Amino acid sequence: MKISQPKVSHQCIDGEVVVINLENGSYYSLLDLAARLWELIAAGWSRAELLDLVAATYADETAIAASSAFLDQLVREGLVTDEPTEKLATEIALPATFAAPLLETFTDLQELLMLDPIHDVDAAGWPHKPAES
Amino acid sequence: MIAALSPSADRADLTAIFDVLAERFDVAVQRLGRREELLTIAGLRLRVSFAGDAMRDRLLPALPRVSASAESDLTLLVWDCASASLSAPLPWRFEDIDARGAISIATSDSMRTAYSVGSSALSMLDLARGLALFRARDAHELPWWERASPFRSILHWALEARGRRFVHAAAVANENGGALLAGRGGSGKSTTAMLCLENGFAYAGDDYVGVSIDDDVPQAHALFTSAKLSASSVDWLPFLHDAICVAPSDSEKGVAMLGERFPRQIASSLPLHAVIVPRVTGGTSRLQRISGGAALRALAPTTLLQLPGSGAETFAALANLVRRLPAWSLDLGDDRTEIPRLVARAIEESR
Numbered sequence: 001m002k003i004s005q006p007k008v009s010h011q012c013i014d015g016e017v018v019v020i021n022l023e024n025g026s027y028y029s030l031l032d033l034a035a036r037l038w039e040l041i042a043a044g045w046s047r048a049e050l051l052d053l054v055a056a057t058y059a060d061e062t063a064i065a066a067s068s069a070f071l072d073q074l075v076r077e078g079l080v081t082d083e084p085t086e087k088l089a090t091e092i093a094l095p096a097t098f099a100a101p102l103l104e105t106f107t108d109l110q111e112l113l114m115l116d117p118i119h120d121v122d123a124a125g126w127p128h129k130p131a132e133s
Numbered sequence: 134m135i136a137a138l139s140p141s142a143d144r145a146d147l148t149a150i151f152d153v154l155a156e157r158f159d160v161a162v163q164r165l166g167r168r169e170e171l172l173t174i175a176g177l178r179l180r181v182s183f184a185g186d187a188m189r190d191r192l193l194p195a196l197p198r199v200s201a202s203a204e205s206d207l208t209l210l211v212w213d214c215a216s217a218s219l220s221a222p223l224p225w226r227f228e229d230i231d232a233r234g235a236i237s238i239a240t241s242d243s244m245r246t247a248y249s250v251g252s253s254a255l256s257m258l259d260l261a262r263g264l265a266l267f268r269a270r271d272a273h274e275l276p277w278w279e280r281a282s283p284f285r286s287i288l289h290w291a292l293e294a295r296g297r298r299f300v301h302a303a304a305v306a307n308e309n310g311g312a313l314l315a316g317r318g319g320s321g322k323s324t325t326a327m328l329c330l331e332n333g334f335a336y337a338g339d340d341y342v343g344v345s346i347d348d349d350v351p352q353a354h355a356l357f358t359s360a361k362l363s364a365s366s367v368d369w370l371p372f373l374h375d376a377i378c379v380a381p382s383d384s385e386k387g388v389a390m391l392g393e394r395f396p397r398q399i400a401s402s403l404p405l406h407a408v409i410v411p412r413v414t415g416g417t418s419r420l421q422r423i424s425g426g427a428a429l430r431a432l433a434p435t436t437l438l439q440l441p442g443s444g445a446e447t448f449a450a451l452a453n454l455v456r457r458l459p460a461w462s463l464d465l466g467d468d469r470t471e472i473p474r475l476v477a478r479a480i481e482e483s484r
Contacts, residue, residue, distance in 0.1 A: 005445070006444050006445065009437070009444055009445045009448045010448075011429060011433070011448055011449060011451075011452035013424075013425040013426050013429050013452055013455060013456060014424045014425040014426050015426075016424060016425070016426030016427075016429075017426075018426055018429050018430055018433065018434075018452075020433065020434050020437060020438075020448065022232075022233070022437060022438070022444060023231075023232055024232070025232070025434075025438050027430065027434040029426065029430060031426075106430070106434070108317065109317060109434050109435055109438050112435070112438040112439055113232040113233060113438060114230070114232050114233070114234065114250055
């Protein structure tokens with residue numbers, strides 16, 4: 001899998017991965033298993049490799065379905081693709097106990113962006129926001 | 134008329150377009166006269182050349198009045214087309230402007246370009262020649278936020294090139310050290326910074342500051358000497374009434390200019406020992422340690438989404454800053470006297 005750079009950027013701090021989509025203003029918090037799966041995606045692991053690791057780590061029979069659904073959600077949000085990419089050496093261990101990976105989503109800053117802007121172009125060609133009626 | 138750029142525009146094309154725009158500035162100067170100011174902002178020695186008074190009167194009050202040498206790192210040409218009776222179309226298509234205002238086809242290793250739809254203002258920076266321009270449609274239409282924090286894109290690009298970061302945060306300090314106040318608009322960082330100012334803290338900004346991250350102790354640098362005030366916060370801050378130059382309304386913030394009112398407390402730089410994330414809660418004010426991730430979520434997205442062209446490198450720099458500083462949440466309660474005390478406690482316990 002591959003992170004949708006450069007529109008998506010991420011940083012890991014104190015075990016939490018913070019992800020931002022610079023095109024639509026959404027940002028995300030990933031903890032525990034979600035954060036570790038993200039870091040493995042950043043290291044170029046494929047979906048099959050990720051799910052194999054989940055299956056090998058957890059006896060919980062819901063682990064694969066929950067992890068697969070999480071990966072689907074990342075793709076739906078436009079954060080990653082299933083495109084293969086170069087795999088980097090990494091030593092990331094999954095949490096010992098399974099808990100379903102979660103993508104906490106924040107959309108409160110989308111107003112900062114000029115999303116689908118409503119604008120006029122005046123006679124001189126200047127795009128600008130129309131006066132509020 | 135300036136021809137539209139093709140997506141393959143090279144540096145020579147961009148330089149030519151910059152120069153055509155700069156020639157329009159010269160025409161504006163012929164009609165309106167030149168007003169020149171030498172300023173030092175976050176270590177950047179800036180020669181700001183205004184065509185006429187309209188833009189100068191609106192934008193200069195928010196800039197630090199630190200005297201500068203005759204040498205400058207950057208010359209910034211500032212004019213508005215309406216005052217000079219100039220008609221100048223945008224040299225690019227509206228579709229070329231991305232969601233953060235950046236115009237990528239007018240960006241190269243040394244050229245940066247952005248357009249603010251809200252201000253109808255074009256910003257360009259030519260790093261190779263140390264030249265920048267800020268062209269607005271009409272000085273009289275500049276929104277309050279442009280008057281409170283002018284030239285944001287240009288300062289962001291110029292500071293980044295010098296290893297400093299333009300950050301959406303407030304910064305205050307007392308004798309024990311300083312704190313960065315991080316959070317989206319409306320989180321209470323401006324009110325917190327103002328209450329600290331009232332209680333004798335040094336102040337480097339209520340909304341945007343420059344930050345140098347790689348120093349032994351990270352530093353915040355003042356970019357603007359303004360403060361943004363909501364209608365509800367004005368009642369909390371009666372000591373600022375004399376400094377208000379744009380009154381807030383129910384829908385828009387107001388602006389206070391602090392440079393003349395509090396000259397001794399405006400710090401050009403101050404040290405940072407903590408990140409504090411305020412939020413308006415009412416009730417009892419409360420200070421709590423939070424994770425670095427929570428602090429980064431309060432600081433980075435709101436910064437990155439306001440800076441045209443910023444991305445992974447800026448995000449990494451902000452994460453490095455947060456890794457170096459203890460992080461706190463500050464619930465802003467109803468007792469205004471308690472808030473500066475809790476900021477002071479966070480600084481003291483972070484040392």
